[in-house]
Amino acid sequence: MxxxxxxxxxxxxxxxxxxxxxxxxxxxxxxxxxxxxxxxxxxxxxxxxxxxxxxxxxxxxxxxxxxxxxxxxxxxxxxxxxxxxxxxxxxxxxxxxxxxxxxxxxxxxxxxxxxxxxxxxxxxxxxxxxxLAAVPPVAADVPPGIAVHTPLTYRNPTDLEPGGVLVVGASATGVQLAEEINCSGRPVTLSVGEHVRLPRTYRGRDIFWWTDRAGILDERHDEVDDIVRARSLPSPQLVGTPERRSIDLDTLAARGITIVGRLGGLAEGVARFSGSLANTCTLADLKANRLLARLDDWATSAGRDDELGPPERMEPTRVAGRTPLLELDLHRAGIRSVLFATGYRxxxxxxxxxxxxxxxxxxxxxxxxxxxxxxxxxxxxxxxxxxxxxxxxxxxxxxxxxxxxxxxxxxxxxx
Amino acid sequence: MTMTDTPVDNGVNTEALLGAREALSEAPEAAAFTWRATCSWVHGTHSTSTIEGFSGLGTDHQHKKTFTFEADHPECFASQDLGATPVEIVLAGLASCLTAGVAAVAQHRGIQLRSVTATLEGDMNVLGILGADPDVRNGFSAIRVRFDIDANASPDDIEALVAQSQKRSAVFDIVTNPTAVTVEVA
Missing domain, CATH: 3.50.50.60 (FAD/NAD(P)-binding domain)
Known part of the structure; x- marks a missing residue:
């Protein structure tokens, strides 16, 4: 044909x-x-x-x-x-x-x-x-008896056995699934590497109103600083709910989710997490506030300050100030499932x-x-x-x- | 980004670094480096490490001179204190790596540095290395780094500089993440 x-x-x-x-x-x-x-x-x-x-x-x-x-x-x-x-x-x-x-x-x-x-x-x-789910090589080291899932196969928390869940990845997918799994009564540990923090609303408007109106969504592929890096960034920590609430590491920690650093390795059933969690949080906080400052500049130059709430800044991520867990014996901690929310390809x-x-x-x-x-x-x-x-x-x-x-x-x- | 009237010079050749990044992305085998050190026991806990050469860019390299580092334990450990302890050398390595990163990132971002001082502390419960308490790890339980930076940049820009230097630091990664280590007897 x-x-x-x-x-x-x-x-x-x-x-x-x-x-x-x-x-x-x-x-x-x-x-x-x-x-x-x-x-x-x-x-x-x-x-x-x-x-x-x-x-x-x-x-x-x-x-x-x-x-x-x-x-x-x-x-x-x-x-x-x-x-x-x-x-x-x-x-x-x-x-x-x-x-x-x-x-x-x-x-x-x-x-x-x-x-x-x-x-x-x-x-x-x-x-x-x-x-396809982009799963890191460390997935092969998850010990027998602990189920491995990805967002492509996961449908809802009842797909998981009762017991603890290690969610790897703190993109939109990771934070949303960590929250809903935790709400199902399964204790969740969330492993966090580089991530993108964004408020759901800012000065009374959805964050996408801002990025749409301020021209950020229209930045072209040949204008972006580092296109390879920009294309590989995790999706922002957002969730779409009727209340238009924000979701971030602190809201998850307040629900009882244990926040740990990037999963660095898994050997003999012990997961090791990076000690760099504080810095990845700092990077995300600084980046989010740079964006908000840029949006404020746009609002002023576009003459829209009067119709918007007052400018604000994100509070520093509080979990960054705590000493994070660096290792976890999965069986001993009652982890029954590991969900790799580590991206797609x-x-x-x-x-x-x-x-x-x-x-x-x-x-x-x-x-x-x-x-x-x-x-x-x-x-x-x-x-x-x-x-x-x-x-x-x-x-x-x-x-x-x-x-x-x-x-x-x-x-x-x-x- | 900080705007300055005079060109920023922190003594870092960012053009060369950016060029290397581009060239090595196209030739990944050249990006494979191997770093080397040898260490000879002297006496007691005193040892001398020697650093002469490394491999990378598809060839072997020699440092312009041989560098040596004395290591020992202090007198309160019943040693002679003929050098810094190995864990202090680790702190020095972390500090040097982060400081180099601060300079490089500052150059790239147009920030003129006037002074940079890193002060490091590493906490350790020595019951671990003494084998006296199996629940105590041998290594640091925490490391704190404090940067005092005088530069023509806002506090937010300086904080971003320090954050970015951690993100790109080899020793920060080595210290915060597990590394597979094999030790054999020749």
Missing amino acids: HTTVVIIGAGHAGLAMSRRLTERSIDHVVLERGEVANSWRTERWDSLRLLTPNWLTRLPGRAYAGPDPDGYASAREVAAFIDDYASAVSAPVLNGTTVTAVTSTGDGYQVATDRGPWRCAAVVIASGACN PDLSWLHLPVFDRRGRIEHCGGVVCDAPGMYVVGHGLVRRRRSSFICGAGPDSAELAHLLHQHLDARALA
């Missing part, structure tokens, strides 16, 4: 690209291994809600129009939004079509699937950034092209894959701008990449 563009993945990013290509009358197909918004239906824990408020949930030509613009969508609601979008834009989605290999044909690509191959001039990789094992760096990451510049003309990637963190990491980034990213893709097709037609 032939088409001009194959889009791999019918999530928000793939569908936004589909809409852009339709606008440009570019023939294409969207291959989806399951059904539209598959990851949101099948790979999210039960309580997950978006970090961004509903008013930021928008795709090209469609925005959230429900009754709760300041709320945070559940995974089911996100799936429904994306599903509606696929229908609204009449995306040419082929459900139940799993891509097994993508290879070069010289002037284009062959996309092999379990339902036959496609040949095309261009490929848009929109298969998601969170297909895409599964691009079907992409048989030399487009990966030595650490296995796809090399691209603003979503244009290096050394693979006519190949694009969307829906990963900070692809073209900070906003790319969120659903609302698919709009501007797809507009620009569809333009570049169209140029590529035109140049190819002339060649």
Whole structure:
């Protein structure tokens, strides 16, 4: 089968690209291994809600129009939004079509699937950034009798045996799951490395109102100081709740969660944690307050101080001042499960092209894959701008990449 | 970021460091360094460590001269106090590493340093090394570092400088995280 563009993945990013290509009358197909918004239906824990408020949930030509613009969508609601979008834009989605290999044909690509191959001039990789759990090697040293989980398999605390739980990682995922597991009556120890602390609201507005309005979400990939580092930062410690409450190491400690440093090693059933917890907290506090100072500057220059509450600063993280636990005999401490909330990575094992760096990451510049003309990637963190990491980034990213893709097709037609 | 009229000079060549970072990212095998020290017993608890060369950038290197460090135990341990104790040398290593980091980060951030003094304390219950209490560890139970820094920067910028130097410090990492150590008899 032939088409001009194959889009791999019918999530928000793939569908936004589909809409852009339709606008440009570019023939294409969207291959989806399951059904539209598959990851949101099948790979999210039960309580997950978006970090961004509903008013930021928008795709090209469609925005959230429900009754709760300041709320945070559940995974089911996100799936429904994306599903509606696929229908609204009449995306040419082929459900139940799993891509097994993508290879070069010289002037284009062959996309092999379990339902036959496609040949095309261009490929848009929109298969998601969170297909696999990025688990550190130390996971192999968890002693027998203690279960290992990841956020991709975890659904709710009843998946875990009664007893203590070691949660490794303090991104949004780690802090949210540590809190809900602790609330289920399972004592939680949370291992914390480098992390990003953010208040849920600031001066009366959601933190995303600020980063959206102040232009921070629009910082481009080629403006960010260190793009490799920026793309590998853990997600901010946020949770979407009706009360719009903040979540951080101190709120977790107040609930009885034991905060320890980064998991440095595990030998003979004894976990060893870094003594650098105080500094990782200090770094996060300083960074959060630098952001707030920057937001204050923006508010003043934009003349919005009158409509906002007074400026504040984050209090230093209190757990940083305590002497942290440095080692824990897991069995003796009653730990029955270890949950590695240590990040995700895409599964691009079907992409048989030399487009990966030595650490296995796809090399691209603003979503244009290096050394693979006519190949694009969307829906990963900070692809073209900070906003790319969120659903609302698919709009501007797809507009620009569809333009570049169209140029590529035109140049190819002339060649 | 601090703005200054005169160029900042802390004696750190940040261009070379940033260039090395870029070059070594492309050539990871050259980034593999091995550091070496040898130590000879003199008498009692007195020993002399010698540091001459190391490997890295795909080749062997010699220091411009051979450095030696005397170590001993103090008289209250019934020794002769002919050198600093090994644990004090660890404190010195941590202090030097953090201080070098402060200078490098300050240079990179345009902060002119006028003086930097680190004061370190390491607490230790010697019942551990004496084997008198199995519940007491041999090593430090806590280390405190205090930096006194005079620089043309705000207190927040100085705090960020010190935090970043910890984040990038080899010895801070060595002290705060476990390291696999193998010891064999030749």
